[in-house]
Amino acid sequence: MQIRMMQNGQPKWKPEFLGQVNMHIFEDWCGGSVDQLRKNEMFPEFPHSRTTIRRLAVHSGGESYGLRIFGYINPRKSGEYIFAIASDDNSEFWLSSDESIKNIKLMAFLGKAGNEWAVPGEYDKFASQTSEPVKLSKKQRYYFEIIYKQNEEMDHLELAWRLNKEDSDFEVITAEYLSLYSDESSAMAVESHIIPHTAASQRLRPDPDSKPDTDMVKEDPRDISYKIPQLPESHLKNVFPKCFSYPIYIYENSTINRYDGVRHVRYTSVYPNDYTRLTNENKKAQICFYQKDKAYEQGGGFHPYMKLEENGDEEPKINQPNWQQVINVKPVNFHSMQSNIAVDNCKRAGNIIMYQKDVMPVIKAFRNQLKLDIKTRDLVLKKVMNVEKKTKAGVGSRYLLEMKMEDKEGKTVLISKYFYTTSSQINSGLPGLCIPTDFTWNPKAMVNVILTVKNQGKWVMYFIREMEKVYQVTGDKNFNVIITDFKSSDIDIEKELKNAKIPSYQFKSLDGNFGKSYGIQAGIDLVKDDNSILLLCDLHxxxxxxxxxQVRKHSILGKAVYAPIVMRLECGATVKAPTGFWETEGYGLLGIYKSDMVQVGGMNFNDYKEAWGGEDWELLDRIVIHKLEVERLHVRNFLHFYHSKRGMWNAE
Incomplete structure (x- = not known):
């Protein structure tokens, strides 16, 4: 689409623009405040739909949506005007002093918290609904914007005006006073360059000086461990004894019932607390976490955790609180009480956290062994970054130890390696640690991020930007983005990949109806290096x-695949304020070496042709039957945005 631009970057106005204004619709987003709309990852560049309206009054009968209405007001008479806005829920009216988008100011608004509203035409409920008088000239066009957020129940929005005279009444602004900002009738869904970016539409970003309220989004050393250079392998040669790995959780039988593999996956325990437990949820939502403890279930709530001691006082009278009761409590650690079954059932529990007393002997054994070798004796342990553990009863344990160290020159280095212990390796109360020769991770392995899509242009753009962000922040060149596309009509994916700031990409156009398994396999087939990792991915x-x-650390060639757990955000939740639940039942996000994927047989696109759902469990069955372990962890800040199935490939 060709759009002629003025010198200031705005589309050139044309007479045929008269009679309507642009309207962008953002669906599937909860909350009633305009600021909540501004937190939407799609706002303002990727609306669900674009249309035009001929008067500034809207009622769709919908819920959980937001609007951005913009264009020009063209007065027919010069004079002082007063504007008024009414809506359910919140809304804002912004007006420029001329046709430039750079000169807009907030003129009137209804509500800020999301629970304020007015009935249609009620312009005097809040003082903020009416503007101060503003002079307008009939010789001038004035750029304006309306931002509106609807949550639930009745929706409506009206913008009215009147001359600043005692005998004038407010009237809704109609077509003869309106004109478009730009003609978007032939624009593709992802053409964001024609969308104006203004003070009104600027995405709401958190104050950089403010501290997040949610523990999971606060910086954790594990989040940035990739920035620390690793200690050269030569420094650890002969420091720890070598050993062969032994399987922790593998399936022993030669056959398996369909979709039974999920029953043979075990979660990894971590230390220290990574705050993946969703403690910011309301009490009712997270109570299941406590219900997995016998004392809570059998004792009737939290009372068993308190011990009431007699104090010899008289029985308190009715309506006088028992303030003098002596209460005693003991420390409890619900994190480490959680079993695999409990984590599966309570989707807000997060990772199983190890006791400090169970981790410290391993750390001490690690430090003692370093001091025995001349190459490592000067290394100083600065911080225990991360410890992960899986145990096989009666046999031993596997640890991933990640230690921030300082060498004799004062340089910071990272040791990130797998260690094994056996039940017989106990010396002076400390476990013996050995480095497995056949269970190691490759920090330089190529990761191929694979996605298959059709007609989800705005989310494809978001995905590409996420890949750009990963590259910008990490500088990691050892990853490749692969997208297979079933002839999308709303985006030119190959063009967007070519323009993206990512180290490498591959693209393949596919014919026929959308088939998720087939599309993923087509992406897998583009990878020629069997010693590279596939990351099967998803939108949103x-x-x-x-x-x-993370993918490199937990995808072990010939030994293990990685199934990271994503957090599903509820409607209206954001990256900075995440609420929702952990998707413990999904295995569609998977890290696996190409050679291991070939060994298990690839994607099953015969049984899963055009429909999808269940293909991840079926693949997991074959992974389990081929004796590959499944590393399963809740990943901090790994989030799946809420969305409806509107426009999706399997929607009606």
Whole structure:
């Protein structure tokens, strides 16, 4: 589409623009405040739909949506005007002093918290609904914007005006006073360059000086461990004894019932607390976390955790609180009480956290062994970054130890390696640690991020920007973006990939109806290096910059695949204020070496042709039957945005 631009970057106004204004619709977003709309990852560049309206009054009968209405007001008479806005829920009216988008100011608004509203035509409920008088000239066009957010129940929005005279009444602004900002009738969904960026539409970003309220989004050393250079392998040669790995959780039988593999996956325990437990949820939502403890279930709530001691006082009278009761409590650690079953059932529990007393003997054994070798004796342990553990009863444990060290020259280095212990390796109360020769991770392995799509242009753009962000933050060149596309009509994906700031990409156009399994396999087939990692991916995902590092650490050639757990955000939740639940049942996001994927047989696109759902569990069955372990962890800041199935490939 060709759009002629003025010198200031705005589309050139044309007489045929008269009679209507632009309207962008953002669906599937909860909350009633305009600021909540501004937190939407799609706002303002990727509306669900674009249309035009001929008067500044809207009622769709919908819920959980937001609007951005913009264009020009063309007065027919010069004079002082007063504007008024009414809506359910919140709304804002912005007006420029001329036709420039740079000169807009907030003139009137209804509400800020999201629970304020007015009935249609009620312009005097709040003082903020009416503007101060403003002089307008009939010889001038004035750029304006309306931002509106609807949550639930009745929706409506009206912008009215009147001359600043005692005998004038407010009237809704109609077509003869309106004109478009730009003609978007032939624009593709992802053409964001024609969308004006103004003070009114600027995405709401958190104050950089403010501290997040949610523990999970606060910086954790594990989030940035990839920035620390690793200690050269030569420094650890002969420091720890070598050993062969032993399987922790593998399936022993030679056959398996369909979709039974999920029952044979075990979660990894971590230390220190990574705050993946969703403690910011309301009490009712997270109570299931406590219900997995016998004392809570059998004792009737939290009373068993308190011990009431007699104090010899008289029985208190009715309506006088028992303030003098002596109460005693003991420390409790619900994190480490959680079993695999409990984590599956309570989708707000997060990772199983190890006791400090169970981790410290391993750390001490690690430090003692370093001091025995001349190459490592001067290394100083600065911080225990991360410890992960899986145990096989009666056999031993596997640890991933990540230690921030300082060498004798004062340089910071990272040791990130797998260690094994056996039940027989106990010396002076400390476990013996050995480095497995066949269970190691490759920090330089190529990661191929694979996505298959059709007609989800705005989310494809978001995905590409997420990949750009990962590259910008990490500088990691060892990853490749692969997108297979079933002839999308709303985006030129190959063009967008070519223009993206990512280290490498591959693209393949596919014919026929959308088939998720077939599309993923087509992407897998583009990877020729069997010693590279495949990351089977999905849309609507926010990726932490550490995701590539995570995938490499937990995808072990010939031994293990990685199934990171994503957090599903509820409607209206954001990256900075995440609420929702962990998707413990999904295995569609998977890290696996190409050679291992070939071994298990690839994607099953015979049984899963055009429909999808269940293909991830079926793939997991074959992974389990081929004796590959499944590393399963809740990943901080790994988020799946809420969305409806409107426009999706399997929607009606």
């Amino acid at each position: 995902i926010h990726f932490p910059p550490s995701i590539l590092d």
